[in-house]
Amino acid sequence: MTILHISQPVDGGVARVVVDLARGQREAGCRVLVACPQGGRLAAEAAAAGALVLDWPAGRSPGPATPAEVWRLRRIVRAAAPDVLHLHSAKAGLAGRLAVRGAVPTVFQPHAWSFAAVEGPLAAATLRWERFAARWARTVLCVSEQERADGEAAGIAADWRVIPNGVDVRHYAPVDAAARRAARMSLGLELDVPLAVCVGRLCRQKGQDVLLAAWPAVAERLPAARLALVGGGPDATDLAARVRELPDPARVRLAGDVTDPRPWLAAADLVVLPSRWEGMALAPLEAMAMGRPVLLSDVPGARECLPPGRREGALVPPENPAELARLMADALADSIECDRLGAVAREHVVERHDVSGVVEQVNALYRTILRPVLGGPRRVGRIARVPGRL
Template structure:
């Protein structure tokens, strides 16, 4: 059996969902089943980005390909030369730019290509164009890894025929090992206040606007509620204006970007996700691993993870009143909150471990390298 030697290209500077998946793969046995190097692009040569640093800490080599600008076509040639000189036998991509790179690398080398489909948003015209390009390229991959059944269903027919569903995973956490009081004290959340937390980029597809619209209906019934929005993004100023217009400045907390999430999950009473679109969000997996009950919209792959009435409540997206009703229903019954949180934790422990994901990827890589494939 030929050992996989994988060139994983990804265009990112932050440790978002795809980046977390790579780090987790390396730390959970992935390096036992394959030799791996990671390629990234850069316009400034900075090798101290959050993503770069996190990958290097796993012991995996990161090759940086310099570009004069974001659309510099020499990236294709530089990465092609690197792949040829280093004897890789599998290509792997994680988002639209890496899909473009690996499309040409496959064209020039004939190597099998694994492309990940994490889901799509409609954030703005530029992003919509990138995702349209993404969908055109994915049918040319040898295998598309969809992170949920709902993502697979949205693929073009040719890509869907080549798709396998491999869910994101989460490392089990010891919830008792995390100090919680520092986060509440840092942001002025009192011990008798119930903390509702939204984690994610402050951009339209995450639905923060709908959550803020729902807050007055929640406060009317549960006045000791605080709302924490963890993350940053293009909609921050607009959301801050919405909060001010609603007179909710003393209720809503904007934390900005946070590199270490465990203290925030451990400080949370209820995790809420008002998203308009999702693939299979790491936030949901992370929250469930901490035993947090959830109220979330029923978009994307979320219903494959959150079971309505068992680990949380699902509501339609873009309906603040329904979202408020679900949160009120949850807060009305503390025993149900505890029960649902525990049930969610059990699901992550039994079905979404990194070891399950690594074994599925090992089978995929071996199949791609099988003689006579």
């Protein structure tokens, strides 16, 4: 089976999902190609996972260059002759469905709905597109039941499948107290202070501005507490300015983008992600795999990634700094309870969110939608022939 993944963005959780799928599918004996823009981490990490990486220059948002991006993608698909096309996130979903229009069995994975990220006329136009373009996907793959329910409620008619996100539970291994102290020493952090860590792209979606609005109340209640924001992104400058305006900016550390978040997760007492929208964020799963408790906005995917019966005190309404501050302070004040909840979280992720199981489910989905096709000659629908070979 030949699988062509198309992705824009090239960083963050979407890129990690693509790399994990590519690695697992290569190990299963599939021919795997990844088309994406250069820059970011996706191209290099997908190549290291064994995928053939194809350059697809494309911006993150639709614009005047979109027709040319669609044309380039059409050429890529024609040359690759994939059995299945897997489109990741809104921009790849736009360009890929326009380029192929159902001529190749297509899986569209939104990784959070695009119409949830915008407002006004743009949101309405985006929703109209998703309703129309669903006809060009054999399956719409969601990472949470809530994401699927939101799509259905918005009037999108599709063959829906839900496969929750997963993480490599061997790579994100649990840490003990000694390992946590070692991680703090390596990062230049105090050894015994309460530490909250937020890992995520610095952007409106992830809600770091809400976290900073909540932080003064946490610091007032727990003067020794510290906060670290780990990640890079378009809001880095604005968030740095917000930190400087805090009563005690030295308590907050902007760590920037990091290649490996594990030392920060190991160092944390609590991992916080106050997102405004998600499909199912990877950072909380990674944190829980390492035995750390999480505090999340109650957005799609959040409830479903938490251990059953452990949602009280782990979920906060989106954009509610006062409640976020209260729950953060409650958690950071009890390190023993943090350790206990972290151990429960680790067991849950191993059982429900091991990435090896996710890869198996996605491959089974491909076989289901390809069953009528793979018995005959391999072809690429009615896409017009274009020059060029891989």
